Amino acid sequence: MAHFFREKLKEKGLKVTPQRVAIYEAIVNLKNHPTAENVIEYVKTNHPNISVGTVYKVLDSLVENELLKKVKTEKDIMRYDAVLSNHHHLYCTETERIEDYEDENLNEMISNYFKNKKIKNFKVQDIKLQITGKFNK
Amino acid sequence: MAHFFREKLKEKGLKVTPQRVAIYEAIVNLKNHPTAENVIEYVKTNHPNISVGTVYKVLDSLVENELLKKVKTEKDIMRYDAVLSNHHHLYCTETERIEDYEDENLNEMISNYFKNKKIKNFKVQDIKLQITGKFNK
DNA sequence: TTCTTAAATAGGAATCATTATCTTTTAAAT
DNA sequence: ATTTAAAAGATAATGATTCCTATTTAAGAA
Ligand SMILES: [Mn+2]
Ligand SMILES: [Mn+2]
Ligand SMILES: [Zn+2]
Ligand SMILES: [Zn+2]
Numbered sequence: 001m002a003h004f005f006r007e008k009l010k011e012k013g014l015k016v017t018p019q020r021v022a023i024y025e026a027i028v029n030l031k032n033h034p035t036a037e038n039v040i041e042y043v044k045t046n047h048p049n050i051s052v053g054t055v056y057k058v059l060d061s062l063v064e065n066e067l068l069k070k071v072k073t074e075k076d077i078m079r080y081d082a083v084l085s086n087h088h089h090l091y092c093t094e095t096e097r098i099e100d101y102e103d104e105n106l107n108e109m110i111s112n113y114f115k116n117k118k119i120k121n122f123k124v125q126d127i128k129l130q131i132t133g134k135f136n137k
Numbered sequence: 138m139a140h141f142f143r144e145k146l147k148e149k150g151l152k153v154t155p156q157r158v159a160i161y162e163a164i165v166n167l168k169n170h171p172t173a174e175n176v177i178e179y180v181k182t183n184h185p186n187i188s189v190g191t192v193y194k195v196l197d198s199l200v201e202n203e204l205l206k207k208v209k210t211e212k213d214i215m216r217y218d219a220v221l222s223n224h225h226h227l228y229c230t231e232t233e234r235i236e237d238y239e240d241e242n243l244n245e246m247i248s249n250y251f252k253n254k255k256i257k258n259f260k261v262q263d264i265k266l267q268i269t270g271k272f273n274k
Numbered sequence: 275t276t277c278t279t280a281a282a283t284a285g286g287a288a289t290c291a292t293t294a295t296c297t298t299t300t301a302a303a304t
Numbered sequence: 305a306t307t308t309a310a311a312a313g314a315t316a317a318t319g320a321t322t323c324c325t326a327t328t329t330a331a332g333a334a
Contacts, residue, residue, distance in 0.1 A: 051285060053285080058283095113246060
């Protein structure tokens with residue numbers, strides 16, 4: 001489970017520390033693209049002495065090393081994503097809920113569209129959809 | 138030019154103040170989806186005494202009243218958009234540049250796609266693309 | 275295993291974008 | 305011109321994030 005993660009850390013030349021493993025697992029388990037605060041709260045149940053600064057530093061370094069991604073929002077509170085595969089996000093207009101949306105057909109359609117239609121003066125690297133709306137119930 | 142804006146304020150029951158007009162014009166003129174700080178700097182050239190709190194309050198209220206939109210980013214500094222029409226954004230991976238991208242064909246293709254393909258437990262209200270990449274030159 | 279050392283963490287102070295509070299001013303209706 | 309609720313200005317407070325530094329530790333070398 002965390003094997004993949006420990007290997008990745010080594011690949012990147014980062015030390016495998018209990019804090020890093022715990023923070024990564026927190027993000028995987030929490031779902032819903034947690035904030036740093038969510039992570040701190042979760043990790044503290046098993047690592048009561050973890051430092052707030054450590055969490056922020058680890059999150060930054062994991063993003064830097066492409067083991068996590070930041071999620072774009074309209075808030076000044078950062079949220080994190082452990083899902084690295086190419087996927088989109090469903091944003092709730094009424095709550096802070098953000099869910100993953102995977103759709104291979106959609107990816108292909110968009111990718112095809114931009115094979116023809118080039119954007120002048122811009123080299124596309126990645127395309128993500130922000131789908132806003134309401135979840136049922 | 139600011140006629141549209143003054144009318145909109147009245148429609149919404151908001152007083153037409155020089156500060157509101159100046160802030161709105163700042164966002165229109167600045168392009169690049171400015172931050173509150175960008176707006177403050179710009180507005181101060183003509184309104185040296187404008188208060189920082191006023192700028193934040195006006196920005197919030199204009200977003201609330203749908204005269205401005207917030208732009209989603211991976212930063213904890215908010216950015217604002219005066220373009221209300223349905224458009225997408227080009228995010229530079231290397232700088233803070235964010236440009237508008239309008240594409241009616243694309244909108245139609247996506248809109249058609251989601252007429253068939255429903256997302257379970259989710260009612261779509263709006264779809265925006267975040268296109269990340271590099272600008273030439 | 276023990277030793278060594280650069281990297282990482284803990285703890286706490288500092289930063290800074292944003293909010294809140296409170297007083298004064300003002301848009302706009304009468 | 306008067307009235308008044310809304311808005312602006314000034315400044316303090318907040319809170320997420322960053323910074324700083326002493327201490328600890330992961331991991332390679334011996
Ligand atoms: Mn912040
Ligand atoms: Mn904040
Ligand atoms: Zn995700
Ligand atoms: Zn825009």
